[in-house]
Amino acid sequence: MNEHDDDMTDESPGDDREFLEIERRIAGLPLREPSAALDRRVMRELRSTSWLEKARLMGLGAAAMLALVVGAGAIVMHSRVPNLSTLPPPPQSRPIKLLETREKDDAPARPLLVRQSTSRITDDGIIGFVGSTPVQRIRQQSIQQTWVIDPLTHKHVQVTIPREQVVVKPIQTF
């Protein structure tokens, strides 16, 4: 027999009076009482944890108070009338000290050097044999130009130094 065969979804399984007497009789039976020890055990749990709850609430309250004090302090400090005796003295205006350029005018002007170097490498290829080993010549040519400029008169002297370096090296054959 299926447990769901009775289609009863309301609060009363059938007629209320149908089981009234039997329900009354069962309700009148002396139900076994839990011991006082159980009451103490359960209440101890509830008290201990409620103490934790209180401590948590007290912690939250303390944090809120601290935030309130800090916030109020910040507002008070921000809106407080400044005490002139405790303020640092305002910065004193000082006369601008002009640079004395005369000494520098008397000093000899230092020349300005401008230097430029250009170079190129030329491969002359195999230029001969030393024994059976071919020899390659590489030529590096460079020009170093230097300008010495007088900053006062803007006159300049140009010095050009050409250089050539020749390298002869054997070539590995296979």
Add this chain to the structure above:
Amino acid sequence: VLLFFQNKNGSLARVTFDGLQPAGEGVTHQELADIYERHRRALFALALSITRCPAKAEDAVHDAFARLCRVSGRVAGDRVAYVFSAVRNAAVDQVRRGAIEQDVRRAQDVLFDLQGIDPRQQALDAERDRSMAAAVEGLPADQREVVVLRIYAGLRFAQIAQITSAPLPTVTTRYRRAMQRLRLKLESMT
């Protein structure tokens, strides 16, 4: 306008003007204390009907309240049913642990204190009460559980369905069968 949707843990949440709030609130310890004060006999009887051992039943009730105190979760449904459900689970845990002797579980005078039958009542009535108590004790466990929750805890069938995790028609059917069985017993005595 309230919008409801289901959280990951199955509880309902509602959208309000203040944002997202769970539909259920946590059970405070004061509420737990109130529920215990009001239903302590029925809670103990439920645990007894499952464990069949007074000491283990007390352990189950204590364990359940200890867990309820530690858990800070929210309760979406009926709070009384929630507490009964916790006690039932703790009692089932006690049985599963196997710590209860088989002969203890078969005992027939667990739920009721037959010494407490009023000696002033008629001898026939006293005998009838003893027989009725034995008949309740002898009910199948699922039917006995529903009878305890319905008669001694005074819970609605919807609450009992929530506690026992059974469909409502199943709960009412169990109750009706238990009542029919007990009525037959009563009729046989008269």
